[in-house]
Each structure stands twice: as structure tokens, then as C-alpha cells.
Amino acid sequence: MPEAVTKAMPELAEIQTVIDRFARNGMRGALLPLLHALQEEFGFVDPQAVPLIAEALNLSRAEVHGVVSFYPDFREQAPARHVVKLCRAESCQSRGSAAIEAELVRRLGIGMGDARPDGQVALEPIYCLGLCAIGPNALVDERPVAGIDRAAVERIVAEVTA
Amino acid sequence: MTRVFVSRDMASVALGADDLAQAFARAGCEVVRTGGRGLFAIEPLVEVETSEGRIAYGPVGPRDAAAVLDGTHANRVGVTAEHPFFARQQRFTFARCGVIDPLSLADYAEHGGWKGLEAAFRLSPQEVVDAVKASGLRGRGGAGFPTGIKWQTVRDAEADEKFIVCNADEGDSGTFADRMLMEGDPYCLIEGMAIAGHAVGAGHGYIYIRSEYPFAVRTMRDAVARSAGRIAPFTLEVRVGAGAYVCGEETALLDSIEGKRGQVRAKPPLPAIEGLFGKPTVINNVLSLAAVPFILSEGAEAYAEVGFGRSRGTMPVQIAGNVRNGGLCEIGFGVTLGELVNEIGGGTASGRPVRAVQVGGPLGAYFPPAMFHLPFDYEAFAAAGGLIGHAGITVFDDTVDMARMARFAMEFCAVESCGKCTPCRIGSTRGVELIDRIVAGAPRGAGMLEIMPQMRNARTAARTQDEEIALLRDLCDTMKFGSLCALGGFTPYPVLSALDHFPEDFGGASALPEAAE
């Protein structure tokens, strides 16, 4: 937990350091790249960062908030330590992803879209990884995994709950 | 030292190609990481350089290195290009993909790279536009709008600044051609964009890639950096999406690059007149831009020669879902749906009968095998109530529940709706609720409000299943003709096609008896 706690409250000064990189380079339409950078650095976009971003890019806070809340990738809270993103799109469904989803939900003890209260693991939906003939597919902590069967579910669960 | 080739494509890696590559390296081979060949049934695949050419083995695992190297492995495919899956193909755009090291500028040049750009530089910008027009190339993103005409509009627009934007936000399930090209032959896309820049007078380009494609993002970034000198003064930048499917819609994509909410803009103005940052902008799909170097280097006629009707050239068709030989098949327009699914695709992976195929991603129609005679062509599919879209075909066997797929279409629309227009924003959610009731065979009774005596105008009788289905059709009508963009506008395709072709899955909707009372 200590790590998660520090991650949960990135110092504003650290946030500012990341923001400054973008504010200085004069990139046009820098908001998404900046949000990605913050998320890469801290795991999420702290709402406290929004006024700083707005100031740096000369936007209103409302605009930044509107953008953060629009895109599913941007989180406003620290993520779980492990994230399993399971594809829910048609091609994976045609290859039995619904059953795999049910199995993962059962084995992890959390619903689709939820995180375990201890912050250990989250199960998130994703719509297509472009691996559509070899599903069901997932990203396990950003690593692509194809052809997930029950045995693969066991391996994934073991990995993310360890 | 033996040279072997192992793909670094995300699909190959997901199937274990990294371990395979390491095993061959440990076995003392020089391992070249290429793009994906495009047939997943033989992945993980290794190709060994021999005097007869590259001999492929697959699928193989890390423990198979020795057997592969001594030629005894059972899964010997032989000369890759001679495999029946590849033999039928006409690889104009994907000629290099799977063959070369995607980031090697030397490889690219050796395999015909930059010839298109050089040819373009020898021509006037207008001549380049004319060549693209003559090729008959149509936008590969789905709408099929002639690329040359779009370029002409941008070229003719007066502005201090213009842009080339590559739409690499390929989010349709069942499609992966953009991803494969970016991971397997990134310079081809870069070359196409540089040609476009020359043709219309644009100095800067953006490649907007969805965040679900981390491999493509890395490869493209690397390739853009390495090729900067080659395409100068034209410059390129990679931008990464953030999980919003709707940003595949071109105007939403432009807003997203501008750092805004990815909401769809009303047209006009067309992006070609007022696009990115309000400037004239060519926005093309990856495959459209990647087709351009071939057109310039080999000539417009060579491209236009292939095809069917008004659909000229080749289409990288992606065969996906429950299919034996899933993969990428670049082929001239006109091949039938049945040939693609059964002959090239080899039928279902499960071995069960094919019940339905969805063509064109989540917004595409479901077709039963009875319609497999349809030729792959923009007009033919439109006439049949469907669309080619990005040419992805997702195969389902007979275990599929089509009402569930219709519901999923509405659900997907609800999840991904940008929320701007009413039919999509509210309609998709109502659609999910409605299909749930239909599937449950539980038409809506009067609600708490409606039965209040104050609500004199409200109907108090329960609805019938027929009425609920009629309402679903009306809702689809409202969405199809009322929505601002294709997300809301095309969601009715899968819903209505499921309803039309598979009525039995909607709780006896095919033969509705009159209500008993």
C-alpha cells in the first residue's frame, strides 16, 4: 500500500515538472499528449493537476475537465497495481470471450469495470486490440495475451493476484 | 550465421513470438524481427533464410528451434509466399509487410521504398493529384470517397498552412490491417503522407493512432524519427488517442488532435476546406495513404487495372473471428464474401457451420451464408443493406445468439457515443433497454406514472411484442436518419440485419401470433 498511497498524491511540484515540459515546447493541441504524459508518470490525472494544466496551456479548467472526462483512458484516481483489460468486441465474442469474462469475474471476485478494494487488481473492458482472429484477447498490464482459454485465465489470475 | 525472421507484430507477440526470437538467438542465429505475414494460423512463425528463399515453419515454439534449423520440424510451411493463403493475394500495399525489418531504412529502400516519393517529386503537385485520381483509389476507412478528389479540394484551398492527417484510429472489431501496416511497414505510410504533403502543399502531418495499439505507436514514433531527414521539409508527428472509438470519425479525430473532446463536428465545412486548426486538411485512412506509394511508383494504371466496378485496386481484407485461416488477405475487389470466408478463410475455427458474418466492424450488417454470393465491392454491399467499412469480416458459428449481438451493437453505441446528438446519445441506451425486453419476451407494461389517474393521455394497456419490435425498428430509423455521424447512424445496420435475417433469435418475432386475449 505505501506505494499506492504516494502514487495517489503526486506532489504538485512533480506534476508541474511534467507540465512544464509541454508548456515550453509550444506543441499545438498539447492537451492529450500532456494528459498521457501525466498518466504515464503518476498512473492517473489528479484533479488537482487540472488548474495547473489549464494555466500552462492557457485553457479554462472547464475545458481540461471536459477532455479528461471524455476519454476513457484518463483516470482521475490511482489505478490498481495490476490491470486486466479484456476485449469485449465482436470478434472476441465469436470466439467465446463472454465465457472468459464470466470466468475472470468469478476468479477475481470483481465485476467488469471494477477494481478490488485493496487496489491489487482491476478488470476493465477494452474494445478491440486488433488481434481479431486469435481471441479472446486481453492486455495484462499492457502485455498482449491472445487465445485466452480457461488455462490462460488461471495463469493470468495467478499473475495479477500474486 | 543463419538468418531467421520472426515477426514483431503485436499478434505474433501475443502468441509468443518474443520467446521464439530469443530461442533462435540463443541457438546462434541472427534474428531479424519483421512485421506480420498476416496468417495467424501459422503463428508463431519463423522463416529461415536458405538458398531457395525463406522457408517458413509455424506454428512453432521456443523449444522447436533445433528442429526448425535442421529442417525436420513437422510444421514446415515451405516458401511462405507459395502458401495457398498468400498465393491468391495481390499484395500492392502489403508487399513488404512481414518481409522486411520494419525500421530498417536500408531494407525499405531495397524493397522499392521511396520510389513513389521520388516519382512524386519529379511530377508537379497537380500531376500527383491527377495520378491518384486516375488510380481510382477510394478512401479505405469505410466511406469510399475518391481520394484524388479530396486531395484536389485541399490543393485548391487557399491557406497559409495545410495538414495531412492519417486516421489510424482503427477501432472496428475484426480489423487490423492498419495496425499490421504500421507495425510491419511504417515507412510505407510515411512515404504516402509525404507524397500527399507534396501534392496538396501541406508541410506537416499527424498520425493519430488509437492507444489500444501500443506496438504501432512505438513503431511509428521510431520510424518517424528515423525517416525525418528523408521526407524533409515535410514533418510528421504521432498522436495517441485515449480510448474513444468515436475519434475514428474524422472530425472527432481532428478535434481530438486539437486537444478537445472528441466530438463530431457538423459538416459542412468539410475538413478539406476547414479541417485541423481550421486549415485545409487531407484526412485519410492508413490504407489509403499506404496505397499511394505503389500508385506513384508503379503507375495509376497498374493499380486501376485490378478491381471491380467503381471499386478499383486491391483491398486488404481482414478475416477474423471464429475462422480457421484468419488473417490479412489483400486482394482485388470483386471476390465474393463466400470465397473469403470459406475458401480463403477455411470456414470456422470451431468446425461448426457458419451462421453469420459481420462485415465492416461493429457498425456493419450481419449476413447469413445465403448472401455469400455478394461480391466485395462498395456498391454491392450498400445495395444489400450493408457496408464494407474497413473490410473486416468477423465470422460466427451456429452457437451465436443474434439478438444478443443486436443488443451488443446498441450497447457498444451507448458506450462509445460522444453524446452530441440526441438519437445516438439517448437512442442507444433506449435500444439496449428495448432489446432486453424483447429478448426476455416481456413487453413493457404501463409504468408507475402512466397508470396515475392524472395521466389522462397515457396508454395504460401493456405493449405487445410486435409493438416493441416495431418500436425498435422506429428507433433504428430515428438513429439511422437522425444521427450526426456514422456511430449512431450505422448502429442500426447490425441491429436491423440481425432482426431481418435472424428473426427467430428475437423470441418468435418471425411468426408472431396475435395476442391471445
Place this chain on the structure above:
Amino acid sequence: MTFTREKDFGTPEAMGAAVSLTIDGQEVSVPAGTSIMRAAAMVDTAIPKLCATDSLESFGSCRLCLVEVEGRSGYPASCTTPVAPGMAVRTQSDRLRKLRRGVMELYISDHPLDCLTCGANGDCELQDMAGAVGLRDVRFGYEGENHLEGCKDESNPYFTFDPTKCIVCSRCVRACDETQGTLALTVDGRGFASGISASQDESFLSSECVSCGACVQACPTSALIEKTVIEIGTPDRAVVTTCAYCGVGCTFRAEMRGEELVRMVPWKEGKANHGHSCVKGRFAWGYAQHRDRILNPMMRGSVDEPWREVSWEAAIARVASEFRRLQKEHGARAIGGITSSRCTNEETFLVQKLVRQGFGNNNVDTCARVCHSPTGYGLKTTFGTSAGTQDFDSVRHADVILVIGANPTDGHPVFASRMKKRLREGAKLIVVDPRRIDMVRSPHIEAAFHLPLRPGTNVAVLTAMAHVIVTEGLVNETYVRERCDTDAYAEWAEFVSEPARSPEAVEDLTGVPAADLRAAARLYATGGNAAIYYGLGVTEHSQGSSTVMAIANLAMATGNVGKDGVGVNPLRGQNNVQGACDMGSFPHELSGYRHVSDSAARSLFERDWGVSLDPEPGLRIPNMLDAATDGAFKGIFIQGEDILQSDPNTTHVAAGLAAMECVVVQDLFLNETANYAHVFLPGSTFLEKDGTFTNAERRIQRVRKVMEPKNGYADWEVVQLVAHAMGLDWNYTHPSQIMDEIARLTPTFAGVNYAVLDQRGSLQWPVNAAAPEGTPTMHIDHFVRGKGNFVVTDYVPTDERTGPRFPLLLTTGRILSQYNVGAQTRRTANVEWHEEDRLEIHPHDAENRGIRDGNWVSLRSRAGETTLRAKITDRVAPGVVYTTFHHPDTQANVITTDFSDWATNCPEYKVTAVQVMPSNGPSDWQRSYRAQAEASRRIEPAEPAE
């Protein structure tokens, strides 16, 4: 006037060449670029719509306005589809009915069904459209997923936000973006979960919202609605009138229910505001009904006594007899009057007429003395007339905008929104201001240059800009040769070219980096149409008049006078500053800026009024106060002005007033000046009378009586009563007759009368035979004075100097939510945004003094001392402090000195050497002042009726 809603064409006006098409078979010709929706509205074919409104760019989200176009597939949205030649449009068909009904069915499936008890009942576009499309059944029912759980946000004092009523049309968001330019609103989330969010999903009050009301006006439902509409009900009649706050001069529809004002809605036809408003005009009108308003005349023997309510007759009789007595005892010139920039032209004209005709002297002055008198002097000297050169619309064509000594987002917010819109379109901005005002940098606005000069060095900076323009060969020589006095130009050019005027030479003095100054000058001279907008940061200096002339010099040298998109534009502080000056309120000028020594002009009046007029200039306000302390000036009539709070060096003003024998104050409230008054005459608000105001663009606009005067008389009637009591034969029964007299006696107003104003909405003077429709842009072919006059503007430093005792420079300004001395706005909920004046101080200066944010500090100058709380900010440079002057408790003018503009005596409010130290609370002066003010506000009720 009965209540009719303004017609909404759905999309903004287009400007292209004519295009002909048919709509439902009806031929129509409209400008290219017009939407089908607007074209249809022009022939009174209403196409259903919800997200479209003609104040905003088309958006295309509601999908109700679908139409059929012959030869096109599908159903294009009529709001986003432009007309094309020969197009045949159908707006009604069975298909369209079905589609529109389908959309409406979706809307209503997620909307509360409480129309009859909803504040917008009868004024709700959703309700109207449900009717228009014939919705009869919501087949989805009402129990699907919905937004009915949303919480109402009542944080804003003037309007509520109820998300359950929201249809996510984004009109509010777009209004905030496009019209207001604050971008405080956004859509939160997406898809079905989309909702409107103020800033980061905050309450409206804590968000970036500036409460301009544009969102409320744009909202088609009751999601955003005025609290007064909820409380009082929907209006039943509307009267178009003009705002009585700043010099922008917004026109509003005062929407009434019976005799009660329900709301003020900016009028789309208003030429100054084009349907936009700010928090003051839109919402802060409650002072008109405030319990502090004095509605009965009052008198007292001495200022130590309590007030006694008396009859109008008694009060007027006392005024007349006292004034006559004083003149008899101390001479005709021993009394005078002060007109108000808040009153109408007609009222102002009457006050100066009372002084000139009735008092027989020229001792009349106006509050413009303390704000824009240098504009009058400077522009008259250089161009030939005392007014700005452009209309506000001109800013649409500006490529470079130079803002100097003005804070438009706070002082002139509605015009600031126009300016910001132009800047977002790409115009370049130069800001010359000691303080980093919002225009320097705020969302989507960024000045190309901010020259943060030391207060008091305007002339040096502007002359250095001229130096760059002349020495770098950037002068528009053709323009100068053809339009200006070339001898004067040559002299000026030689003067500014001297090395001592270069940016480098004055860098230490002004604090402006020479390189920035040079670049800014080049941009101004070469960036296309360049327009200068300035405010009191220019005029309220000991070099105010020189600065105005330096500005005029720059504009002439670069050819930036006499066409659209350029010019020299004073942003007037109060609603009728321009008008008050036009009406002859200055002691040296008759109406229309004719000097009293001009016998031809004088004789016009003399014939009309039947008296002979004094050819010698009268006393200015500060001169009156000086004369009073000398015992030579004994009585004064002050209408709608609070000189004790608004004029500099409060103790000196107090001494002057205290020395007079008859101080008559007419005002809405017992203001600070009334502490020294002997007779108090209640005033009427702008809602209670007819008349005209003239805004900063010389635009004469009607003020219309919305309700009867609560005090019984409009101010012009009161002045007439005084005139009668002094024996003058005035017979006005309506202000229009006063305007007729003004027109008769003032060449620039010759063509102005109420009939024309009612017909045309407004007129910009000059209005005469040569320009019967008025004059939006002045000096087009030649300057009013003939050739443009370049004036050498030597930089003469102020006598106010910093030193060891007073090391900091204080400058003052205002804030968006408050207005002037706050008499009106402090009596509204606007205090929620600004409940006290604070002293802005740079972190370094605060650190040196051990001051922390929010601490009480004493602010001391050679003139006096006050206390207030500190706000630590780097908006001000080190060495500079800043405060507002809206609250009498602070009395910032206790601090300001009596230094003033050399040419006009406009006080030097903007430069005072001060010291700031930590403090425990109010100064002695504040304590004693408060006690005295309280004592002097005691009122004894009227004698029991006999």
C-alpha cells in the same frame, strides 16, 4: 409594449452574395452562407429546433431540424446545411414528422414531467417543440435509465442550474465559449452520461463562471433559469431600455409582470451589445428596490442634525431660497452644480441649463472631470472632436489591438467579449498596463506583448513607440501627407526621434524592456488595421491629456484613423459619460463642445433661453472646493454624484463641502457626500424615466420608463421644479422636448429626436444633414478639425514621487462585479463576488514587510491613511500595489493626492506614493469617519400630517 419573444432565426446572419432557392415551394433569396433554417425563418417558416439559436454558431446536435432537399439523399440538418442556388427544400413531410417525433420521444423519455410547476412553463422550447412535432406517446416509457436524480445548484445568487431539466444541447457551453469567451462550462463525461459542468464539476459560484447570464439566456429549458422568474413567474410585458452601468451601453428588454420587474434580458437588436450582457446589467438591478433607497425629500439645518423628511414643495423652496440668498450675499458665481454621468442626456442638459440660465454662471462640472476630461481635451486638440472614433463593431476588423490603461474584462465586460472573440480569430494584442490584467493571458487569449510599465510613465512609453515608428521608417507617409498638418508632423517627428526618447533611453524610467517596446511598436505600425482602446489608466494622471494626444499621434502617424478596424477608442467608465460631456457639462463648454467664449454659439443659447450667458469659463470641481475653503463658493447642487467617495483626497473634499452653506444632493441613496448635505432630494432610477444615454461609441440610445418613479418624480422633473422655484419658465412635459431643444442648439445632434431613435434603435452622433443616419466611424475623409494635428508630448513626470517614507506606487482600478463607488452594486448580491476592497501586493514586497495573504495592512500616503486586507499576487510588479475603490469602508481616495492632469485637472488616481505596513484594523480616520457617517444618516420621520 406587450410581451412577445424575440424572433430566433436559428443561426447567425451570413454576408454572402444573394442565393435563390425554394422552401416548401416558396421562392426565397438570402445571402450565401445562410443556413436553410435561417432562410426558412426569413419567410416565417419555422423549422423545429432545440440546439440552434441565432446568437450561436450552428451545432447540429438536436436533430429536430432535419429537412428534405430535392436530389439529396438523407435528411440534412437545416441548421448546419447552407443554402445553395436552386435548392428545393421541404420542411414538412410524413417522413420528417416521424423522424422529429422519434427524436422528441427520446428527449421526453429522460425529462421530468412537471411542466405545470416548472419555472419555464410557457417559456420552454422543449415544451414548444413537443407540441410542434405532435408528440402524443412516449413508447419507451419513463422508467428507463435517466437523469432525474441530479441535484439543483443554487449557488449563484441570480440563477439556478437544474441538471434534471438539461437536454445537453450545449447552448450554455457554446454561449460561454462563443459569446462570453470565458469557457467556464463544459460537457462532463460523454454519451448518455453527458452533463453540463461548471469548471471541474463545481458549483457555478465557485467555478470560473462570471455570471454574465449568456448561458441562462441560451438555455431552451429551465435547466438554467433566473431565480426571479421562479419566484415571480414568467413576464407578461417587456420594455426595451438601456443599461445604466458602464459606458458600453447595452440595451435590455426589461421584462415585467405587472409593475414588477422580473428580469433584464439583453436585447439582440442592441447595436452596442448584440444580445450580450454582464453580471451587472443582467442581474444587479435589485438596488432599484433596495430598502436603503430614499423616497422622500429631506432637509436639516446643519450637517450635525438628523435628517427630517419634508414635502417636495418645502425642499424645493428651501433650495431656491438658499441659492438666491447665497448669490445675493456672495455674488452670482458663489454657487454651482454638478451633473451626473449616470443621468440621462436630458437631465444633464437641464442641470447645466439651470446653472447657466438660472444661476447665471458657468460653474457646472461633471464627474467626467475625474475620468475622461483629458480625452475631451486631447482628442479635441488632435482630431477636433472629443470622442472616440469608432463603433464597437469596428473591432471585428482590427488586426492589432492595443489596450492601454484599461481593463476591459472587468470594466467593459461586454465589449471585452467582442474583443476576445476577435483575438481568438487571430488578431494580435498589445497590453500596456502596470498590472497583468486578464487580457494579458486568459483562456485562449494571450497578448503578443505586455508592457508592464511603471505607473505614471505612459507618455514616455508611447513616445518611445513613436520613436521606433519614426526612426525605423514605419510612418504611413501618404496618410500623414494627405490628412495631417505636415508642419506639426515634422516638429513632432523631430521631437520623438531624439535619442532621449528611444526605448533604450527610457527603459530604466518606464521599466519596460526596450526590445519588447520596439517589437510592440513595429507590430502596431505594420500589423494591419491597428486599433487603440484605452481607459482611465490613461487619463487619470498628471499627464492624462498628454497621453491621449500621444495615442492620437501614434494613430495618425500609422494611418490608423478614419476607417473600420482602427481608431482611438476611449472606453468610457459610466453609462453616460460621453453624453454628459456632449451636453455641455464642462464649465468652459456649451453642448457640442463649443467654448463659452464663442459668441456665435453663446448667442444661439441666449436667443433660445432669453438670458445673456457668462463668456468666462466657470469653476471645475476641484476649483469649486478650493473656492469653498476660501469662503467664495457657498452652495452646490449635486445630482447623482458622490464626490466625497469618488474624488481624490477625501479630506480636502470634505473640507470644501463643510465650508458651504447649502449643499443639495440628489441621489438614490444617502451617499457619502450627503453627510455634508443640507437638502436631500430623492432620485429616480433609470427604470423610472424616459430619456437617452450616449455610450462610448457616441451612440445615443433610448432609456424608457419601465415603472413609475418610486420617489414621485423623475430627476428631470425635479430639476424643472427647482428651476420653477428659481423663477425660470420651463415647460417640459416629456424628455423628448428636452431632446428637441438639444437638437436645436447643438449642431452634432441636429438630426436627433425620439421618433428617429425609436425607428432606428440608436444613432451615433454627429447626426445632421450631412449624416442623417449618424456616424459610426469618424474622420473618414478628413479630420473634424481639418488636418490632423500632431502634438509634441513631452514626458513631464508627476510631482508625486516615491521615497524612503513612501516607497511603493499605488494604482487603482475596478472589478467586474462592482461598479464605481458601489452605491448600486453593493446593494445587490454582487457582493458575493467582491465583498471588500483588497490591496494587491507582490510577494516580494509582502515578504519584506512580513505581510501574509489576507492580513490587515495600513496603506499610507502623504494625503492620508486607510486599512484593508492584503492579497498577495504577482499580477502587480514589485514596487506597485493596487486596489479597487468600490467600498466606502476602505475609502481608497483618502490615500490619493490632489495632483491632477495639467490640462484638465483630472485627478491623478493612478499614481500615489504609499507605504504598506501590517496593521491590526481600521485607521483612526476610518473609525471617526464611520461614526460621523452613521450620525449623519439619522432620519426623523415627517411631521405627522395635519
Place this chain on the structure above:
Amino acid sequence: MMSNDQRLVHMAGQILRNFAAQGREEAIAATAEHLTLFWAPRMKARAIAMLEEPGAELPEEVRAAFAALRHPA
């Protein structure tokens, strides 16, 4: 705090300084004209009176400007 007389002298001096760039004689003439146009009779009368008062401290140019004033009516 200045006395009213001092203030008159101060104001005149300020006007003179602002015209000073035109040269001494022109500045005095321009100042006199300015006072004629903008000062009330009482102020002008006081200025002229000061010329005769031995105690009045008048800088040379101010004195010259005052001397150029005509007695108002």
C-alpha cells in the same frame, strides 16, 4: 497641503512644463492662452493679483504667464 494660492502657482507651473518643449516664449504664451480658456474668472483674478503681492513666490515663467492674462469680466 498646499494653500489655494500655492495651488494656482503649482497648476500654472505644471502647464508651463508641459509646453516647455516648444521653447520658453511659446510655452509662456501657450500657458497664458490655456489659463484664459480654462480658468474661472476668480482664479485668473487671483493670479493677476498675485503679481502685485510682495509675499507671493512666483517662478519667473509663471509670473510671465500670469502677466499675459487679461482681467476677466
